[in-house]
Amino acid sequence: MKTIFSSKGHHYVAxxxxxxxxxxxxxxxxxxxxxxxSYTLTIDSTAGGSVTPGVGTHTYxxxxxxxxTATSNGGYRFVNWTGNVGTIANVDAATTNITMNGDYSIxxxxxxxxxxxxxxxxxxxxxxxxxxxxxxxxxxxxxCAVGNWTDIIxxxxxxxxxxxxxxxxxxxxxxxxxxxxCAVGNWTDIIxxxxxWLxxxxxxxxxxxxxxxDNAHxxxxxGGWTGIVGVAAAGGYHTVGFxxxxxxxxxxENFDxxxxxGGWTGIVGVAAGGLHTVGFxxxxxxxxxxDDDYxxxxxGGWTGIxxxxxxxxxxxxxxxxxxxxxxxxxxxxERDVSGWTDIVQVAAGVAxxxxxxxxxxxxxxxxxEFGQCNVSSWDLN
Numbered sequence: 001m002k003t004i005f006s007s008k009g010h011h012y013v014a015x016x017x018x019x020x021x022x023x024x025x026x027x028x029x030x031x032x033x034x035x036x037x038s039y040t041l042t043i044d045s046t047a048g049g050s051v052t053p054g055v056g057t058h059t060y061x062x063x064x065x066x067x068x069t070a071t072s073n074g075g076y077r078f079v080n081w082t083g084n085v086g087t088i089a090n091v092d093a094a095t096t097n098i099t100m101n102g103d104y105s106i107x108x109x110x111x112x113x114x115x116x117x118x119x120x121x122x123x124x125x126x127x128x129x130x131x132x133x134x135x136x137x138x139x140x141x142x143x144c145a146v147g148n149w150t151d152i153i154x155x156x157x158x159x160x161x162x163x164x165x166x167x168x169x170x171x172x173x174x175x176x177x178x179x180x181x182c183a184v185g186n187w188t189d190i191i192x193x194x195x196x197w198l199x200x201x202x203x204x205x206x207x208x209x210x211x212x213x214d215n216a217h218x219x220x221x222x223g224g225w226t227g228i229v230g231v232a233a234a235g236g237y238h239t240v241g242f243x244x245x246x247x248x249x250x251x252x253e254n255f256d257x258x259x260x261x262g263g264w265t266g267i268v269g270v271a272a273g274g275l276h277t278v279g280f281x282x283x284x285x286x287x288x289x290x291d292d293d294y295x296x297x298x299x300g301g302w303t304g305i306x307x308x309x310x311x312x313x314x315x316x317x318x319x320x321x322x323x324x325x326x327x328x329x330x331x332x333x334e335r336d337v338s339g340w341t342d343i344v345q346v347a348a349g350v351a352x353x354x355x356x357x358x359x360x361x362x363x364x365x366x367x368x369e370f371g372q373c374n375v376s377s378w379d380l381n
Contacts, residue, residue, distance in 0.1 A: 037062045039100045044083075048076030048110030060100045070094045070108040075129045077153065077167040079109040092168065113153060115380035117356045119311075119349030120157035120195070122370040126362060127155045128380045133164060137372030143175030156234075158195035159350070165193045171202060181213030196234035196272075203231045209241060219252035235272030235310070242267045248279060258290030273310030274350070280305045286317060296328030311348030318346045324355060334366030356380065 042057045049072040060066060068088070070078045078094040084104040090096045098104065118125040122138030131151045135144035141160040149172060154165040161175030161182055169189045173182035179198045187210060192203040199213030199220055207227045211220035217237040225241055228249075233240040238252030238259055246266040250259035256275045264287060267279040276290030276297055284304040288297035296315045299308075302325060307318040314328030314335055322342045326335040334353045337346075340363060345356040352366030352373055360381025364373035 040103045041066060041098065041100060042103075042105040044105070044107040045070070046107065046109050048073050048112060049078060049108065051108045062100060064100045065097050066100060067097050068095070068106075068108075070110070072110055076110045076112050077131065077151065079111050079167070082107050082109060111153075115356060115360055116155060116345055117347045117354045117362060117375075117380075118155045118157035118162075118195075119309075119347040119352060119354045119364075119372070120162070121159045121197075121350040122367075122372055123157060123162070124347075124349065124352070124354050124364060124372045124375055125155045125157045125162050126356075126375065126378050126380050127152055127164075129360070131167070134378060134380075135162060136374050138370035141176035145174045154193055156193045156195035156200075157347075157349070158200065158234075159197035161195065161200070163193045163195045163200050165190055165202075169205070171200075173200060179214035183212045192231055194231045194234035194239070196239065197236045197274075199234060199239070201231050201234045201239050203228055203241070211239060217253035221251045225249060230269065233270045233272035233277065233310070235277065236274040236312075238272060238277070240270045240272045240277050242270050242279070246281075250277060256291040260289045269308060271308045271310040271315075271348075273315065273348070274312040276310060276315070278308045278310050278315050280308050280317070284320070288315065294329040298327045307346060309346050309348040309353075311353065312350035314348060314351075314353070316346045316348045316353055318343055318355075322358070324353075326353065332367040336365045 038061050040057050040059050043055050045051045045055050052069040072078050081091045083106040085091045087099040113129045113131050115129050116127045123143050126134045133146040133149045133152050135146050143162045149164050151166050152164040153167050156163040163173045171184040171187045173184050181200045187202050189204050190202040191205050194201040201211045209222040209225045211222050219237050219239045227243045228241040229244045231241045240250045242248045248261040248264045248267050250261050258277045266281040268282050269280050271278045278288045280286045286299040286302045286305050288299050294313045302317050304319040305317045306320050309316045316326045324337040324340045326337050332351050334351050340355050342357050343355040344358050347354045354364045360379045362375040362378040364375050
Protein backbone atom coordinates (compact mmCIF):
# COMPACT_ATOMS: atom_id res chain seq x y z
CA MET A 1 0.00 0.00 0.00
CA LYS A 2 1.38 3.37 -0.96
CA THR A 3 1.87 5.95 1.82
CA ILE A 4 1.44 9.56 0.87
CA PHE A 5 2.97 12.31 3.10
CA SER A 6 1.47 15.74 3.09
CA SER A 7 3.65 18.86 2.89
CA LYS A 8 2.65 19.58 6.47
CA GLY A 9 4.08 16.22 7.51
CA HIS A 10 7.33 16.91 5.69
CA HIS A 11 7.73 20.20 7.55
CA TYR A 12 7.09 18.46 10.87
CA VAL A 13 9.75 15.80 10.22
CA ALA A 14 12.23 18.47 9.17
CA UNK A 15 11.65 20.49 12.32
CA UNK A 16 12.06 17.43 14.53
CA UNK A 17 15.28 16.50 12.75
CA UNK A 18 16.71 19.98 13.18
CA UNK A 19 15.75 19.97 16.88
CA UNK A 20 17.43 16.60 17.46
CA UNK A 21 20.57 17.73 15.63
CA UNK A 22 20.68 20.91 17.72
CA UNK A 23 20.32 18.95 20.96
CA UNK A 24 23.06 16.57 19.87
CA UNK A 25 25.35 19.46 18.96
CA UNK A 26 24.80 21.18 22.31
CA UNK A 27 25.47 17.93 24.13
CA UNK A 28 28.66 17.50 22.17
CA UNK A 29 29.76 21.04 22.94
CA UNK A 30 29.08 20.63 26.65
CA UNK A 31 30.81 17.29 26.75
CA UNK A 32 33.86 18.74 25.06
CA UNK A 33 33.79 21.90 27.17
CA UNK A 34 33.78 24.01 24.06
CA UNK A 35 30.65 25.95 24.85
CA UNK A 36 31.25 26.57 28.61
CA UNK A 37 32.25 29.80 30.28
CA SER A 38 35.93 30.68 30.55
CA TYR A 39 37.80 32.44 33.36
CA THR A 40 41.14 34.19 33.79
CA LEU A 41 43.89 33.30 36.26
CA THR A 42 46.33 36.11 36.97
CA ILE A 43 49.54 34.92 38.65
CA ASP A 44 52.15 37.09 40.35
CA SER A 45 55.26 36.26 42.38
CA THR A 46 57.40 38.01 44.95
CA ALA A 47 61.16 38.05 44.54
CA GLY A 48 62.99 34.80 45.15
CA GLY A 49 61.34 32.28 42.86
CA SER A 50 59.35 31.37 39.78
CA VAL A 51 55.90 29.95 39.11
CA THR A 52 54.44 27.39 36.71
CA PRO A 53 52.34 28.38 34.82
CA GLY A 54 54.25 31.61 34.48
CA VAL A 55 53.58 35.05 35.85
CA GLY A 56 50.83 36.75 33.85
CA THR A 57 47.21 36.16 32.88
CA HIS A 58 45.98 32.78 31.65
CA THR A 59 42.53 31.74 30.39
CA TYR A 60 40.88 28.42 31.25
CA UNK A 61 37.50 26.81 30.77
CA UNK A 62 35.22 26.79 33.79
CA UNK A 63 35.96 23.89 36.11
CA UNK A 64 39.52 23.36 34.87
CA UNK A 65 41.94 22.20 37.55
CA UNK A 66 45.21 24.06 37.00
CA UNK A 67 48.41 22.67 38.47
CA UNK A 68 50.56 25.23 40.32
CA THR A 69 54.26 24.91 41.12
CA ALA A 70 56.31 27.53 42.97
CA THR A 71 60.07 27.00 42.63
CA SER A 72 62.34 28.95 44.98
CA ASN A 73 65.75 30.32 44.03
CA GLY A 74 68.87 29.60 46.05
CA GLY A 75 68.74 31.27 49.44
CA TYR A 76 64.95 31.59 49.29
CA ARG A 77 62.01 29.46 50.41
CA PHE A 78 58.38 29.27 49.36
CA VAL A 79 56.01 30.69 52.00
CA ASN A 80 52.44 30.46 50.71
CA TRP A 81 49.86 31.47 48.10
CA THR A 82 47.77 34.59 48.75
CA GLY A 83 44.97 36.37 46.91
CA ASN A 84 41.86 34.58 45.64
CA VAL A 85 42.89 31.28 47.19
CA GLY A 86 39.46 29.82 47.97
CA THR A 87 39.82 26.96 45.47
CA ILE A 88 43.55 26.32 45.96
CA ALA A 89 43.95 22.81 47.37
CA ASN A 90 46.73 23.77 49.82
CA VAL A 91 47.85 27.39 50.15
CA ASP A 92 50.97 26.34 52.06
CA ALA A 93 52.21 23.81 49.47
CA ALA A 94 54.65 24.78 46.74
CA THR A 95 53.04 22.18 44.45
CA THR A 96 49.25 22.31 44.48
CA ASN A 97 46.30 23.16 42.18
CA ILE A 98 43.49 25.66 41.74
CA THR A 99 40.00 24.97 40.37
CA MET A 100 38.75 27.63 37.96
CA ASN A 101 35.27 28.58 39.12
CA GLY A 102 35.79 32.29 38.53
CA ASP A 103 38.33 34.97 37.68
CA TYR A 104 41.18 34.68 40.17
CA SER A 105 44.33 36.61 41.02
CA ILE A 106 46.95 34.84 43.14
CA UNK A 107 50.52 35.48 44.30
CA UNK A 108 53.30 33.03 45.13
CA UNK A 109 55.21 34.39 48.12
CA UNK A 110 58.87 33.67 48.74
CA UNK A 111 61.12 34.70 51.65
CA UNK A 112 64.85 34.77 51.99
CA UNK A 113 66.54 32.40 54.39
CA UNK A 114 68.05 34.57 57.10
CA UNK A 115 71.24 33.33 58.75
CA UNK A 116 71.19 33.34 62.55
CA UNK A 117 73.01 32.01 65.60
CA UNK A 118 71.81 30.48 68.85
CA UNK A 119 73.73 29.67 72.03
CA UNK A 120 73.03 27.07 74.71
CA UNK A 121 75.03 25.95 77.71
CA UNK A 122 77.94 24.24 76.00
CA UNK A 123 77.09 24.48 72.30
CA UNK A 124 76.51 27.04 69.55
CA UNK A 125 74.22 26.65 66.55
CA UNK A 126 74.32 28.46 63.21
CA UNK A 127 71.63 28.61 60.53
CA UNK A 128 72.99 29.07 57.00
CA UNK A 129 71.33 30.97 54.17
CA UNK A 130 70.59 27.70 52.34
CA UNK A 131 68.49 26.38 55.24
CA UNK A 132 71.11 23.96 56.57
CA UNK A 133 72.49 24.07 60.11
CA UNK A 134 75.91 23.78 61.74
CA UNK A 135 76.80 23.34 65.41
CA UNK A 136 79.90 23.15 67.60
CA UNK A 137 80.55 22.40 71.25
CA UNK A 138 79.24 19.83 73.68
CA UNK A 139 77.54 16.94 71.89
CA UNK A 140 77.24 14.39 74.69
CA UNK A 141 73.46 14.52 74.38
CA UNK A 142 73.45 14.76 70.58
CA UNK A 143 72.58 18.46 70.56
CA CYS A 144 75.00 19.10 67.71
CA ALA A 145 73.62 16.33 65.47
CA VAL A 146 72.07 18.77 63.01
CA GLY A 147 74.09 17.88 59.92
CA ASN A 148 71.13 16.38 58.07
CA TRP A 149 68.70 19.22 58.75
CA THR A 150 67.39 21.07 55.69
CA ASP A 151 64.79 23.73 54.95
CA ILE A 152 65.28 25.30 58.41
CA ILE A 153 64.24 28.94 58.89
CA UNK A 154 64.99 29.40 62.60
CA UNK A 155 67.04 27.70 65.31
CA UNK A 156 67.02 27.79 69.11
CA UNK A 157 69.43 26.29 71.63
CA UNK A 158 68.47 25.03 75.08
CA UNK A 159 70.70 23.79 77.83
CA UNK A 160 71.27 20.37 76.24
CA UNK A 161 69.04 20.40 73.16
CA UNK A 162 68.65 22.15 69.81
CA UNK A 163 65.43 23.07 68.03
CA UNK A 164 64.83 23.89 64.37
CA UNK A 165 61.76 25.40 62.69
CA UNK A 166 61.12 24.27 59.11
CA UNK A 167 59.53 26.41 56.42
CA UNK A 168 56.40 24.24 56.40
CA UNK A 169 55.71 25.07 60.05
CA UNK A 170 56.88 21.76 61.50
CA UNK A 171 59.63 21.48 64.11
CA UNK A 172 62.63 19.21 64.68
CA UNK A 173 64.74 18.77 67.81
CA UNK A 174 67.81 16.82 68.91
CA UNK A 175 69.71 16.41 72.15
CA UNK A 176 68.74 15.80 75.74
CA UNK A 177 65.13 14.73 76.09
CA UNK A 178 64.88 13.71 79.75
CA UNK A 179 61.97 16.10 80.28
CA UNK A 180 60.40 15.59 76.85
CA UNK A 181 61.77 18.90 75.57
CA CYS A 182 62.39 17.35 72.14
CA ALA A 183 58.86 15.95 71.76
CA VAL A 184 57.89 18.39 69.01
CA GLY A 185 57.30 15.94 66.19
CA ASN A 186 53.56 16.57 66.05
CA TRP A 187 53.74 20.36 66.05
CA THR A 188 52.36 22.13 62.97
CA ASP A 189 51.65 25.69 61.89
CA ILE A 190 54.54 27.02 64.01
CA ILE A 191 56.07 30.39 63.09
CA UNK A 192 58.63 30.78 65.89
CA UNK A 193 60.45 28.58 68.39
CA UNK A 194 62.29 29.22 71.64
CA UNK A 195 64.31 26.86 73.81
CA UNK A 196 64.62 27.07 77.57
CA TRP A 197 67.05 25.10 79.61
CA LEU A 198 64.80 22.02 79.69
CA UNK A 199 61.70 23.07 77.75
CA UNK A 200 60.71 24.14 74.24
CA UNK A 201 58.13 26.71 73.19
CA UNK A 202 56.40 27.21 69.83
CA UNK A 203 54.34 30.15 68.60
CA UNK A 204 51.53 29.25 66.19
CA UNK A 205 50.31 31.45 63.35
CA UNK A 206 47.02 32.05 65.17
CA UNK A 207 48.82 33.67 68.11
CA UNK A 208 48.50 30.73 70.48
CA UNK A 209 51.49 29.00 72.09
CA UNK A 210 52.49 25.40 72.74
CA UNK A 211 55.23 24.06 75.03
CA UNK A 212 56.80 20.76 76.02
CA UNK A 213 59.39 19.69 78.56
CA ASP A 214 60.05 20.48 82.19
CA ASN A 215 57.01 22.15 83.74
CA ALA A 216 57.93 21.89 87.42
CA HIS A 217 57.69 25.66 87.75
CA UNK A 218 54.79 26.15 85.33
CA UNK A 219 57.04 27.34 82.51
CA UNK A 220 55.04 25.29 79.99
CA UNK A 221 51.66 26.61 81.19
CA UNK A 222 51.05 28.72 78.10
CA GLY A 223 47.81 27.06 76.94
CA GLY A 224 45.68 30.11 77.67
CA TRP A 225 47.85 32.62 75.83
CA THR A 226 46.33 34.34 72.78
CA GLY A 227 47.32 37.22 70.56
CA ILE A 228 51.03 36.49 70.97
CA VAL A 229 53.38 37.76 68.24
CA GLY A 230 56.71 36.72 69.72
CA VAL A 231 58.12 34.08 72.08
CA ALA A 232 61.72 35.01 71.58
CA ALA A 233 62.33 34.00 75.16
CA ALA A 234 62.24 30.80 77.16
CA GLY A 235 64.48 31.14 80.19
CA GLY A 236 65.75 28.74 82.79
CA TYR A 237 62.43 28.16 84.50
CA HIS A 238 60.14 30.72 82.88
CA THR A 239 58.64 31.59 79.50
CA VAL A 240 57.90 35.04 78.12
CA GLY A 241 55.76 36.25 75.23
CA PHE A 242 54.81 39.65 73.88
CA UNK A 243 51.73 40.90 72.06
CA UNK A 244 51.18 43.24 69.14
CA UNK A 245 50.01 45.95 71.53
CA UNK A 246 53.43 45.93 73.22
CA UNK A 247 52.34 44.21 76.42
CA UNK A 248 54.12 41.16 77.82
CA UNK A 249 53.07 37.96 79.57
CA UNK A 250 55.18 35.48 81.53
CA UNK A 251 54.74 32.17 83.36
CA UNK A 252 57.01 30.01 85.47
CA GLU A 253 59.28 30.47 88.47
CA ASN A 254 59.20 34.02 89.82
CA PHE A 255 61.29 33.95 93.00
CA ASP A 256 63.51 36.73 91.65
CA UNK A 257 60.68 38.67 90.01
CA UNK A 258 61.61 37.57 86.52
CA UNK A 259 57.93 37.29 85.60
CA UNK A 260 56.97 40.77 86.83
CA UNK A 261 56.35 42.11 83.34
CA GLY A 262 52.66 42.98 83.69
CA GLY A 263 53.29 46.71 83.60
CA TRP A 264 55.51 46.74 80.53
CA THR A 265 54.25 48.61 77.45
CA GLY A 266 55.68 49.43 74.03
CA ILE A 267 57.73 46.22 73.91
CA VAL A 268 58.81 44.92 70.48
CA GLY A 269 61.16 42.14 71.59
CA VAL A 270 61.96 40.07 74.67
CA ALA A 271 64.58 37.70 75.99
CA ALA A 272 64.77 35.48 79.06
CA GLY A 273 67.91 34.53 80.91
CA GLY A 274 68.49 32.15 83.74
CA LEU A 275 66.62 34.24 86.32
CA HIS A 276 65.90 37.53 84.55
CA THR A 277 63.81 38.92 81.70
CA VAL A 278 64.69 41.70 79.26
CA GLY A 279 62.53 43.71 76.87
CA PHE A 280 63.34 46.40 74.36
CA UNK A 281 61.05 49.10 73.04
CA UNK A 282 60.49 50.63 69.63
CA UNK A 283 62.37 53.74 70.80
CA UNK A 284 65.49 51.65 71.42
CA UNK A 285 65.36 51.73 75.21
CA UNK A 286 65.50 48.58 77.34
CA UNK A 287 63.87 47.33 80.54
CA UNK A 288 64.71 44.33 82.70
CA UNK A 289 63.41 42.54 85.80
CA UNK A 290 64.58 39.63 87.91
CA ASP A 291 67.89 38.60 89.44
CA ASP A 292 70.34 41.51 89.36
CA ASP A 293 73.06 40.18 91.62
CA TYR A 294 75.62 40.66 88.85
CA UNK A 295 74.14 43.79 87.30
CA UNK A 296 72.51 41.88 84.45
CA UNK A 297 69.44 44.13 84.72
CA UNK A 298 71.42 47.40 84.56
CA UNK A 299 70.17 48.31 81.11
CA GLY A 300 68.44 51.59 81.94
CA GLY A 301 71.02 53.68 80.10
CA TRP A 302 70.97 51.71 76.87
CA THR A 303 69.70 53.50 73.75
CA GLY A 304 69.36 52.64 70.07
CA ILE A 305 68.92 48.94 70.82
CA UNK A 306 67.40 46.73 68.08
CA UNK A 307 67.85 43.31 69.69
CA UNK A 308 68.52 41.82 73.12
CA UNK A 309 69.61 38.41 74.34
CA UNK A 310 69.87 37.08 77.89
CA UNK A 311 72.31 34.50 79.19
CA UNK A 312 72.68 32.72 82.48
CA UNK A 313 73.85 35.84 84.31
CA UNK A 314 74.51 38.43 81.61
CA UNK A 315 72.53 40.54 79.13
CA UNK A 316 73.60 41.53 75.63
CA UNK A 317 72.22 44.28 73.43
CA UNK A 318 72.75 45.03 69.75
CA UNK A 319 72.44 48.65 68.67
CA UNK A 320 71.51 50.12 65.31
CA UNK A 321 75.16 50.87 64.55
CA UNK A 322 76.11 47.20 64.62
CA UNK A 323 77.90 47.46 67.95
CA UNK A 324 77.24 45.32 71.02
CA UNK A 325 76.89 46.19 74.70
CA UNK A 326 76.75 43.82 77.65
CA UNK A 327 76.20 43.87 81.41
CA UNK A 328 76.30 41.23 84.13
CA UNK A 329 78.62 38.32 84.86
CA UNK A 330 81.99 38.31 83.12
CA UNK A 331 83.72 35.35 84.76
CA UNK A 332 84.65 33.85 81.39
CA UNK A 333 84.88 37.03 79.32
CA GLU A 334 81.32 36.64 78.03
CA ARG A 335 80.94 40.42 78.15
CA ASP A 336 84.09 41.15 76.14
CA VAL A 337 82.19 42.40 73.10
CA SER A 338 83.10 46.08 73.04
CA GLY A 339 85.35 45.62 70.00
CA TRP A 340 82.71 43.91 67.88
CA THR A 341 81.49 45.79 64.82
CA ASP A 342 79.15 45.18 61.91
CA ILE A 343 77.04 42.75 63.97
CA VAL A 344 73.50 41.92 62.79
CA GLN A 345 72.42 39.46 65.49
CA VAL A 346 73.56 38.35 68.94
CA ALA A 347 72.93 35.29 71.08
CA ALA A 348 73.80 34.86 74.75
CA GLY A 349 74.47 31.37 76.05
CA VAL A 350 74.70 30.42 79.68
CA ALA A 351 78.25 31.81 79.86
CA UNK A 352 79.26 32.70 76.32
CA UNK A 353 78.17 35.25 73.71
CA UNK A 354 77.93 34.84 69.95
CA UNK A 355 77.64 37.51 67.25
CA UNK A 356 76.69 37.19 63.58
CA UNK A 357 78.32 39.72 61.25
CA UNK A 358 76.74 41.10 58.09
CA UNK A 359 79.16 39.16 55.91
CA UNK A 360 77.98 35.85 57.43
CA UNK A 361 81.01 35.27 59.62
CA UNK A 362 80.61 34.63 63.34
CA UNK A 363 82.47 35.76 66.47
CA UNK A 364 82.22 34.37 70.00
CA UNK A 365 83.64 35.03 73.47
CA UNK A 366 83.29 33.44 76.88
CA UNK A 367 83.13 29.92 78.29
CA UNK A 368 84.75 27.56 75.78
CA GLU A 369 85.32 24.27 77.62
CA PHE A 370 83.51 22.32 74.91
CA GLY A 371 84.67 24.39 71.93
CA GLN A 372 81.38 26.28 71.73
CA CYS A 373 83.26 29.44 70.78
CA ASN A 374 85.17 27.80 67.92
CA VAL A 375 83.13 29.50 65.19
CA SER A 376 85.81 31.53 63.38
CA SER A 377 85.59 29.27 60.31
CA TRP A 378 81.83 29.68 59.88
CA ASP A 379 80.34 31.50 56.93
CA LEU A 380 76.56 31.40 57.19
CA ASN A 381 75.80 33.41 54.04
